[in-house]
Amino acid sequence: MSVQFKILIGILFTVATIAILFIYGIAEDQRMALAQKNFAGRSIQAGADYFERYCIVCHGEHGEGIAGKGPPLNRTDLLDLKSTPYLKSIKWNGTTPDFLRNTIAAGRPQFSAYYANEGYLDHMPTWSQDYGGPLRPDQVEALVNYVLNWAPGEFPPVVEIKTPTPGPTPTPIPPEEILKTIPFPVPPSQAILDEGKTIYETNCKACHGAELKGDGPGAVGTPKKPRDFADCTAMATFDLIQHHDAVVNGRPQFGMPAWKKFSNEEVWKVIMYERSPCKLFEP
Structure with a gap:
């Protein structure tokens, strides 16, 4: 077999391979x-x-x-x-x-x-x-x-969904007035922190985690990871006013509800417990 024939066979084989790959690519x-x-x-x-x-x-x-x-x-x-x-x-x-x-x-x-x-x-x-x-x-x-796979669904809603009627916009409470509502001395006593822990474990641990690191089972798939209360760098920029607002009004855009059922005392107890890893109790 001459060298020229071998070259021709090689060229034909290469062209055929390229053609096969091209056809396969079209159907990919x-x-x-x-x-x-x-x-x-x-x-x-x-x-x-x-x-x-x-x-x-x-x-x-x-x-x-x-x-x-x-x-x-x-x-x-x-x-x-x-x-x-x-x-x-x-x-x-x-x-x-x-x-x-x-x-x-x-x-x-x-x-x-x-x-x-x-x-x-x-x-x-x-x-x-x-x-x-x-x-x-x-x-x-x-x-x-x-x-x-069942979408768009077969059965009717369990509860009738009603579009809420917007109410009047409440007048913001001045920060100094919010801080005046803290019902115990700051920094809080260990008894206050223990009571805050009880409230936290019942209501907040599911999302914020047992160690307050924002890694509870309820955090899976939320639009934003729940706050890590043990991250002291981030917590240093999260003051008492912001913390109070987050608990009372929630962060619905991130999946956190407003805890309207808490009394003022319960709100501040759970806030103090959440701030205890970094000991950021002062205004």
Whole structure:
């Protein structure tokens, strides 16, 4: 075989390889789209298996909910992915997938005010292994995909969603007047801090964490990580007035509710406890 013939064979082989790769590349977008569709289908199928194993007992076979056990998931206000009326009603600024992921992974350590009159007896447990549950992240994601597969939902809202009528804008209270409402000497006594800790563990620990570092199970999927009260550099710029405003009025854009149920004394006790890691008690 002559050298020229070998060169010709090499050139033809190279051209053929390039042509094959070019043709394959043209079809790559379609191939990837099909692969993603197949993967999504397998994830939904897996989610259906997990839902049957773990969720039906409270939420029903078709996500219709079970009285006294758990709310419906396959409902129009939750799965309206464009208007998201339920998420707006609870002031959740993230996406529906984020909300579902957060709820499944971290559970519901506190009963939702939205379901206050529904008589559910048990808290929803945490399901993610990250928070002591049995499910891996991919299994949590499969459940999210399965519930989203019901969109736009079949069942009506549990509670009628009403658009609140805006009231008059309250007159801001001068900072010096807010500080005058502290009902005990500052720095606080250990007894005050202990009482603040009790309030914190009942109401705040789920999101802000046992060590006050903003890493509680309820923090999963929130639009912004809850405040780390042990970060003394950041806390040095977060004064008592700002802290009081955050507790009393909440930060709904970040998923934190307004704690209107606290008395003035409870507000200041929990504030002092939250500021105790950095000992930033003074105005």
